[in-house]
Amino acid sequence: xxxxxxxxxxxxxxxxxxxxxxxxxxxxxxxxxxxxxxxxxxxxxxxxxxxxxxxxxxxxxxxxxxxxxxxxxxxxxxxxxxxxxxxxxxxxxxxxxxxxxxxxxxxxxxxxxxxxxxxxxxxx
Numbered sequence: 001x002x003x004x005x006x007x008x009x010x011x012x013x014x015x016x017x018x019x020x021x022x023x024x025x026x027x028x029x030x031x032x033x034x035x036x037x038x039x040x041x042x043x044x045x046x047x048x049x050x051x052x053x054x055x056x057x058x059x060x061x062x063x064x065x066x067x068x069x070x071x072x073x074x075x076x077x078x079x080x081x082x083x084x085x086x087x088x089x090x091x092x093x094x095x096x097x098x099x100x101x102x103x104x105x106x107x108x109x110x111x112x113x114x115x116x117x118x119x120x121x122x123x124x
Contacts, residue, residue: 001030001037005046013048017056022065025076026084036066036074063087
């Protein structure tokens with residue numbers, strides 16, 4: 001499992017860990033039932049506090065992506081891929097709604113917004 005910590009980022013370190021683990025699950029790099037490194041091992045590898053890793057694992061467990069078994073460790077939970085897809089769809093929906101609202105505030109018509117969206121889709 002590869003985790004990169006960006007100390008210059010405004011995003012808290014535990015959120016960086018959570019996000020990167022979710023992305024690895026989504027891309028199939030981490031499979032259901034796969035064990036995550038222990039809190040201490042990952043903290044040592046990333047050179048960060050074990051409390052930070054624990055907070056990330058707790059968030060992942062709360063979101064249903066990780067299952068922690070006392071004395072055995074933390075494992076990728078089943079069915080989390082669908083949860084993740086739904087979570088990301090909501091985020092994209094919010095961003096698109098904000099963009100449409102901003103465009104309307106600038107006086108753009110729906111046709112102009114659709115045209116702009118198509119142009120952006122072609123470029124990306």
